[in-house]
Amino acid sequence: MDLKDIQNLIKFVAKSGASEVKLETDDVKITIKTGSETETTFVQQMPMSMPQMAMPQTGVPAAMPAAAPPATDGVKTEENEDSKFITVKSPIIGTFYRKPSPDKPLFVEVGQTIAEGDVLCIIEAMKLFNEIESEVSGKVVKILVDDSSPVEFDQPLFLVDPS
Structure with missing residues (x-):
């Protein structure tokens, strides 16, 4: 699974409204959790050489977009100018x-x-x-x-x- 596939998966999960999605393949384990404030994605690369060996369940944050600020009148006029x-x-x-x-x-x-x-x-x-x-x-x-x-x-x- 390459970076583009992971990015597309993150966008799909964000649009779907799901609160948590887990995906495991032979060499990658991905957990995407969305909440009211932030979206967190964890990607873990599984070892290729020794599949029997137990790996600790720690993930590396891949992306954490900030929550969108609430809309105000000032933002709307700026958006109209930038449109x-x-x-x-x-x-x-x-x-x-x-x-x-x-x-x-x-x-x-x-x-x-x-x-x-x-x-x-x-x-x-x-x-x-x-x-x-x-x-x-x-x-x-x-x-x-x-x-x-x-x-x-x-x-x-x-x-x-x-x-």
Whole structure:
């Protein structure tokens, strides 16, 4: 089971309204628990070499999205203003970087015009650096994440004005 399958499973469970789902295969054990405040996912890799050996039942948190804040009038007007913009979202969980290395310039800045295929940022996941390319052309209006910050799957990263 790869990361994309796990992310799709998390989204499916969140939308289904189930409070807990457990999935076990030969090499992976996943428990997804949802509650009123948070959603917790535990992924445990089972040993390949010695299946008879007992493993402790400890899990590694894979994702813990924060609960959505209650809607207010201020948020609604901000959403209406931002509705004309395209939101570029994170395709993976990892660490967000605005430049390729500490001594290099930023990929993009607010006000910069970008074209489809331009690299917007890098997200590091499990020691792999993934370049995130723009799927739209336009002008970067807002950068929603700080450099070197952890990001979640489907988290908004940039607002782009396509006009």
